[in-house]
Amino acid sequence: MKQEELDIILENHGKWLLNEGGERADLSNADLKNTNLRFANLRLAYLRGADLSNANLRGANLRFADLSYANLSIADLSYANLSIADLSYANLSWVNWQHVEGLTVICVQVDTTRKNNQIAYIKELDIWITGCFQGTLDELKASVEHTHGDNEKLRKRYYRVIDFILNEVEE
Missing domain, CATH: 2.160.20.80 (E3 ubiquitin-protein ligase SopA)
Known part of the structure; x- marks a missing residue:
């Protein structure tokens, strides 16, 4: 979509929000x-x-x-x-x-196989995200085991970050 077309839609949406005509985007x-x-x-x-x-x-x-x-x-x-x-x-x-x-988003930068990788947890959605992974805590743990099962140091690093995030959520 071209920016000009988008700008018109946004302008009309703004009018709709103010009950001044327009239409919902x-x-x-x-x-x-x-x-x-x-x-x-x-x-x-x-x-x-x-x-x-x-x-x-x-x-x-x-x-x-x-x-x-x-x-x-x-x-x-x-x-x-x-x-x-x-x-x-x-x-x-x-x-x-x-x-x-x-x-409520808790994000932690962690040194993994990718530089500046982040692990994020969105409390309200109960979703974990890291790289291209997105899913539940159980799915994240299964992914870590599958991907890094032979690298104990990296696997432990992921679990330390997961534990840290879970502790932050509880506070």
Whole structure:
């Protein structure tokens, strides 16, 4: 989607939010990769299945947005508001979670086989993310065992980070 077309949709969505005409943004299944949505007001927008990979969503308002099945890999969600957003089945790999509002995200940088790998846990969604992996705690542990079963040092490093995150969640 071209930026000009997107800007018109956002303008109309803004009017709709203010009850000044316009219409609710429906960007379901839209190709929005690499787009600039910095500080965009996408509250209540439909983004189901949208490709937002590598999109700049820094400071965007995504409250109550439907982001289910969306691809948010490598997106910058820093300072974005994701309160009550539907992120079910969204691809959240390599997302920048810095200062995200509305979700409890615990992120730890860890030295693994990839430089600057991060392990993130999203409490409200009960999802663990590391690299291209996304799933439950049991699935993460199974993946660590499968991938690093023969490397005790690396396996223990993953488990130390997992334990650290779980302890942080409890506090």
